Amino acid sequence: MSKLDRDTLEILTGEYVLGLVQGGPRAQLARLIATDPVLQDLVDHWERRLAPMIDLAPNQAPANSVWTMIQRATIEQMVQQRVLPPEPDPEPEPAAAFNFADLLPDAVSPMKAEALPLPTPDFSPPPQSPSPPPSSPTPAVPKPGLWSNAGLWRGVAGLSLALAAVTAAALWLQPAPPPAPPAREPAGGQKLAVLVDQQRTASWLMRTDTAGQRLTINPVRPLPPPDGQSYVLWLVVDPDLPPVNLGRLPPAGRIIDALPGLFTQASQIGISLDSAQDITQAALPQLANMDYLGAIVQLEAPSP
Amino acid sequence: MSALPDPSLAALLADVTAQKPLALAHLYRAVSGRLYALALGVTRQVPHAEAVIEQTFIRLWRGLDRYPDDGEPPLVWLGRLVRARALAEIEGSGPPPVDSDLPDWSEILFPPDRPALRPIVWLPPDQRRALLMAYGLGAHYDELADELGRSIEDTQATMRRALLTLVQGLDGDKDGEA
Numbered sequence: 001m002s003k004l005d006r007d008t009l010e011i012l013t014g015e016y017v018l019g020l021v022q023g024g025p026r027a028q029l030a031r032l033i034a035t036d037p038v039l040q041d042l043v044d045h046w047e048r049r050l051a052p053m054i055d056l057a058p059n060q061a062p063a064n065s066v067w068t069m070i071q072r073a074t075i076e077q078m079v080q081q082r083v084l085p086p087e088p089d090p091e092p093e094p095a096a097a098f099n100f101a102d103l104l105p106d107a108v109s110p111m112k113a114e115a116l117p118l119p120t121p122d123f124s125p126p127p128q129s130p131s132p133p134p135s136s137p138t139p140a141v142p143k144p145g146l147w148s149n150a151g152l153w154r155g156v157a158g159l160s161l162a163l164a165a166v167t168a169a170a171l172w173l174q175p176a177p178p179p180a181p182p183a184r185e186p187a188g189g190q191k192l193a194v195l196v197d198q199q200r201t202a203s204w205l206m207r208t209d210t211a212g213q214r215l216t217i218n219p220v221r222p223l224p225p226p227d228g229q230s231y232v233l234w235l236v237v238d239p240d241l242p243p244v245n246l247g248r249l250p251p252a253g254r255i256i257d258a259l260p261g262l263f264t265q266a267s268q269i270g271i272s273l274d275s276a277q278d279i280t281q282a283a284l285p286q287l288a289n290m291d292y293l294g295a296i297v298q299l300e301a302p303s304p
Numbered sequence: 305m306s307a308l309p310d311p312s313l314a315a316l317l318a319d320v321t322a323q324k325p326l327a328l329a330h331l332y333r334a335v336s337g338r339l340y341a342l343a344l345g346v347t348r349q350v351p352h353a354e355a356v357i358e359q360t361f362i363r364l365w366r367g368l369d370r371y372p373d374d375g376e377p378p379l380v381w382l383g384r385l386v387r388a389r390a391l392a393e394i395e396g397s398g399p400p401p402v403d404s405d406l407p408d409w410s411e412i413l414f415p416p417d418r419p420a421l422r423p424i425v426w427l428p429p430d431q432r433r434a435l436l437m438a439y440g441l442g443a444h445y446d447e448l449a450d451e452l453g454r455s456i457e458d459t460q461a462t463m464r465r466a467l468l469t470l471v472q473g474l475d476g477d478k479d480g481e482a
Contacts, residue, residue, distance in 0.1 A: 007468060007471075010467065010468065010471045011464045011467050011468065014467040014470075014471075015463070015464075015467070018435075018438040018439060018463075019346065019391050019438065019442055019444075020438055020444065020445060020463065022444065026395070027395075047384045047387075047388070048376065048380075048384070049423075049470055050439055051376075051380040051381070051383050051384045051387075052377075052380055052418070052420035052421050052424075053383075053421065053424065053436065053439050053440065054338060054339075054342060054379055054380055054382070054383030055379070055380075055418060055420070055421065056421070056436070056440065057338040057339075057341045057342050057345075057383070057440065058337075058338070058341045059337035059338055059341065060337055060340055060341040060344065061336065061337050061340065062336055062337075062340040062353070062354055062357055063350075063354065065354070066336070066340075066354045066357050066358055067332060067336075069354075069358050070328070070332065070357075070358055070361045070362060070365075073358070073362045073365075074323075074325065074328060074362065074365045237325070237326065237329070238326070238329075241326070241329045241330070241333070242329065242333075260325075261325065262325045265325075265326070
């Protein structure tokens with residue numbers, strides 16, 4: 001390649017990365033770049049050359065609704081991973097008369113009764129996730145027929161999946177190291193919070209079931225919101241971080257069945273009054289300005 | 305790349321990929337302002353810029369974009385993601401109209417002398433100005449021409465000189481120019 005050609009390509013790809021190539025020529029060039037490794041390399045170099053200019057960018061905070069949308073998407077995914085039922089087994093076959101569950105040791109057997117949530121297909125366990133223990137296909141009494149039993153191997157695969165899911169779930173429930181106290185119990189156990197208003201009057205009562213999975217919040221006396229406003233429920237994980245929007249709270253109270261994993265790390269729960277029609281546009285309240293706020297306390301130790 | 309990776313941002317990015325909610329919140333607090341300014345500068349429309357930021361963080365969370373930790377500073381890597389996504393967001397829509405106050409990039413006209421920025425700092429002022437406006441504010445040639453008070457052809461020549469200077473000054477030796 002001559003220097004002239006090389007310079008022309010450098011300029012062209014530089015202009016492309018800067019967004020100075022527009023319209024039809026841009027689309028044409030994009031198609032070429034997608035198939036030409038030399039052009040791809042030049043584009044990559046330009047992106048890396050120019051990218052340090054991000055250091056010069058001013059700090060302009062996006063609207064609160066952006067964080068709310070991100071939280072919603074991530075929490076929804078976490079909840080989905082947790083509550084999705086396992087995929088139904090394929091058509092039962094005669095060979096499936098072998099019951100793999102009978103081979104499970106007692107320590108594992110509770111999993112059989114529990115509707116163990118399997119991860120959705122795109123769920124990637126943390127990279128530091130320890131490998132699930134290798135499942136041995138060796139039954140207590142090896143019989144040649146058993147080895148060729150399709151049900152056994154499906155069961156082994158199922159156990160591996162189940163163990164992987166348990167490992168993933170355990171890691172998911174494991175709290176990230178909180179940047180500030182108070183330290184919370186890792187998960188589970190009944191929790192309670194009494195939310196007080198700015199005059200320190202007890203106004204709402206929040207409690208969870210003994211598993212810490214189902215939250216109920218009710219007013220201690222009728223609390224109709226002012227005209228044009230509604231209650232918004234917030235979870236405070238860390239006083240230095242923005243609270244997590246748990247959605248609208250009807251004046252009569254609310255039950256939340258699938259709590260986000262963040263709840264295990266939450267130290268306080270709050271309620272704000274907001275006039276936004278769209279809940280995602282609700283103003284992010286400062287902790288001191290919450291209309292109602294209460295510390296979450298653990299009533300009993302989580303079950304082992 | 306002369307700047308060293310910020311270990312705390314790199315660790316946060318790894319934790320976000322591992323779907324640790326607090327890491328996501330910390331990362332958002334640390335970098336969303338700059339990334340949003342970049343997205344808003346390029347798209348010039350709040351809804352587009354917000355969509356870019358939302359998608360960027362959601363994709364990080366879902367592990368669809370993973371920081372390669374190959375020596376490129378995390379913020380620089382994130383800036384590349386955001387800028388590419390911002391350009392894709394407005395692709396085919398023509399020169400974007402301005403529907404809000406653009407981020408104040410005025411300081412970029414006098415960039416600090418940081419090692420990674422040195423080749424840009426050393427450009428002649430008109431070339432530097434054109435380059436920074438194109439990068440940070442998504443300025444097109446007609447707007448750059450207005451800003452520099454020149455014809456579009458002159459502006460193109462200015463920009464192209466800047467690009468060639470960067471190629472030669474920044475990594476011409478390692479590229480092994482023909």
